[in-house]
Amino acid sequence: MKLRLETAAMDALTVRLFDAIDETNMAWIMAADEALRRAFDHALIDLIPSYTTLLVHYDCQKLTFAQATTLVRSALRNLAPADSQQGQLHEIPVWYDESVGPELPIVAKRAGLSVEALIERHCSHDYCVFALGFAPGYGFMGLVDEAIATPRLKTPRRRVAAGSVGIADRQTAIYPLLSPGGWNILGRTAVPLFEHAKRGEPLLRPGDKVRFKAISQSEFEAAGGDTTPLEERS
Amino acid sequence: MSHPMLTVKQAGPLALIQDAGRFGVGHLGVTQGGAADWIAFRWANWLLGNPLESAALEIVMGGNLTLVANSDVRLALAGADLAATLDDQPLAPNASFMMQAGQTLVFRQPKKGLRAYLAFPGGLDAPTVLGSQACTAREHIGGLHEDGKPLKTGDQLTWKGSSATPRQLPQGTQIPLPDAEDTVLDMVLGSQAAHFAGRSLFDAFNQPWTVDQRADRMGIRLTGKALNSRLDGIVSEGIPLGAVQIPPDGQPIILMNDRQTIGGYPRLGALTPIACARLAQCLPGTKVRLQPISATHAQAAYRKQLLRWK
Numbered sequence: 295m296k297l298r299l300e301t302a303a304m305d306a307l308t309v310r311l312f313d314a315i316d317e318t319n320m321a322w323i324m325a326a327d328e329a330l331r332r333a334f335d336h337a338l339i340d341l342i343p344s345y346t347t348l349l350v351h352y353d354c355q356k357l358t359f360a361q362a363t364t365l366v367r368s369a370l371r372n373l374a375p376a377d378s379q380q381g382q383l384h385e386i387p388v389w390y391d392e393s394v395g396p397e398l399p400i401v402a403k404r405a406g407l408s409v410e411a412l413i414e415r416h417c418s419h420d421y422c423v424f425a426l427g428f429a430p431g432y433g434f435m436g437l438v439d440e441a442i443a444t445p446r447l448k449t450p451r452r453r454v455a456a457g458s459v460g461i462a463d464r465q466t467a468i469y470p471l472l473s474p475g476g477w478n479i480l481g482r483t484a485v486p487l488f489e490h491a492k493r494g495e496p497l498l499r500p501g502d503k504v505r506f507k508a509i510s511q512s513e514f515e516a517a518g519g520d521t522t523p524l525e526e527r528s
Numbered sequence: 529m530s531h532p533m534l535t536v537k538q539a540g541p542l543a544l545i546q547d548a549g550r551f552g553v554g555h556l557g558v559t560q561g562g563a564a565d566w567i568a569f570r571w572a573n574w575l576l577g578n579p580l581e582s583a584a585l586e587i588v589m590g591g592n593l594t595l596v597a598n599s600d601v602r603l604a605l606a607g608a609d610l611a612a613t614l615d616d617q618p619l620a621p622n623a624s625f626m627m628q629a630g631q632t633l634v635f636r637q638p639k640k641g642l643r644a645y646l647a648f649p650g651g652l653d654a655p656t657v658l659g660s661q662a663c664t665a666r667e668h669i670g671g672l673h674e675d676g677k678p679l680k681t682g683d684q685l686t687w688k689g690s691s692a693t694p695r696q697l698p699q700g701t702q703i704p705l706p707d708a709e710d711t712v713l714d715m716v717l718g719s720q721a722a723h724f725a726g727r728s729l730f731d732a733f734n735q736p737w738t739v740d741q742r743a744d745r746m747g748i749r750l751t752g753k754a755l756n757s758r759l760d761g762i763v764s765e766g767i768p769l770g771a772v773q774i775p776p777d778g779q780p781i782i783l784m785n786d787r788q789t790i791g792g793y794p795r796l797g798a799l800t801p802i803a804c805a806r807l808a809q810c811l812p813g814t815k816v817r818l819q820p821i822s823a824t825h826a827q828a829a830y831r832k833q834l835l836r837w838k
Contacts, residue, residue: 302798315763425790430557
């Protein structure tokens with residue numbers, strides 16, 4: 295960890311702690327998040343943690359550029375990684391099926407696996423939540439087993455259904471709401487990520503862990519899941 | 529008698545309920561939203577004596593958006609001149625006006641600028657989500673029906689206040705709208721600027737850029753001589769308002785109110801909030817210039833702007 299402070303905008307600073315994505319970054323990022331929230335208090339407008347950085351948007355009616363810079367440095371002077379047990383582990387039930395996960399056979403074939411083995415592989419890792427972004431409650435997670443990592447679709451879909459679970463390179467994610475998207479879709483969950491985010495209480499937070507669990511269609515339907523097939527790529 | 533309201537007789541292409549924006553929720557992946565020309569938006573509220581961040585209507589282009597009143601109400605209009613008429617009589621921009629029961633308000637097409645703000649007594653009545661009434665279509669958040677959608681025909685607009693305390697613009701006050709000729713946009717250089725070739729840094733500030741057709745509340749593309757960064761892409765990180773993002777084709781995209789909260793293209797810096805407000809009024813084809821400014825000077829200009837409403 296090496297702290298670098300960068301100008302992002304008139305009233306925003308990028309705090310850079312790392313250069314590359316790594317699960318071990320998150321304990322530091324979350325510790326910095328907490329320290330910065332405490333230090334900036336009411337002068338903080340937004341704080342956006344990501345894989346290697348935090349964007350601090352401060353109120354320039356309360357702090358000058360120089361004061362904000364000094365405050366970041368003093369807040370992070372004795373930074374120590376947050377307790378790794380702090381993040382929650384979420385078990386997310388997923389109905390893996392070609393009707394709602396059209397890339398299931400494609401990703402399996404690419405990896406030289408059966409569809410069953412692919413599902414097992416996707417469910418066999420506790421993924422780290424690196425960042426929220428793209429849409430409310432959308433968590434970027436990883437790292438996916440190298441063997442099943444798959445590049446984004448060449449042409450993104452215009453409509454990816456809410457609850458869709460996808461892979462892009464070594465990352466995996468759940469679409470909280472109907473949106474365009476270019477990830478390889480493997481299945482669908484009934485967990486209402488968007489509703490959580492809209493209440494200001496996201497289910498997934500950076501530093502949390504996610505374990506996917508394969509469920510049957512009837513279990514998915516019993517949980518209120520929508521079985522409408524995902525439309526073809528457009 | 530029914531509740532005082534304006535009924536949308538005909539929806540234009542894009543009219544959205546907006547306030548100052550949704551703050552403190554970027555870490556949820558929720559975008560900022562809010563009035564794109566925050567200066568004109570505040571003037572509209574100021575003209576009615578409203579709290580400056582009260583929800584108002586952001587009207588883009590006009591396109592024959594038609595509103596009918598069922599009772600007398602004082603409204604205020606600021607920002608773009610969209611050739612608005614009240615019962616076919618032209619309305620003066622940047623002023624409040626009385627709209628009487630049965631009268632029809634129409635926004636036709638842009639004569640100058642792109643976004644007009646219509647303020648209502650006490651602000652528009654609409655559900656508050658995550659602390660704001662801002663409407664963001666991509667997120668399905670905000671708006672009369674809580675789906676983030678723009679106004680549609682048949683919608684009914686109601687407001688919170690019973691009366692307004694109208695004010696007139698102070699003598700000599702100008703609400704600048706971009707000229708077709710030369711609009712200067714102040715930009716704070718970001719640290720990633722060091723990864724751009726010297727030639728590209730020169731070109732960034734020494735050529736006219738053209739506002740492209742590909743422009744919306746998420747981002748506005750500028751076209752000109754391409755800029756080249758030595759960075760291919762970066763690990764996704766938080767993006768501030770006004771970020772000047774350079775995708776592989778070298779044509780900048782200025783990230784606006786409805787931008788995604790994190791992203792991975794190299795950035796040259798960020799326009800100041802005042803520059804963002806000006807850019808939000810630029811029609812496609814407008815020529816703009818980028819001009820470097822220090823964060824400290826930009827903050828001074830920003831505070832000075834805020835003092836105009838004190």
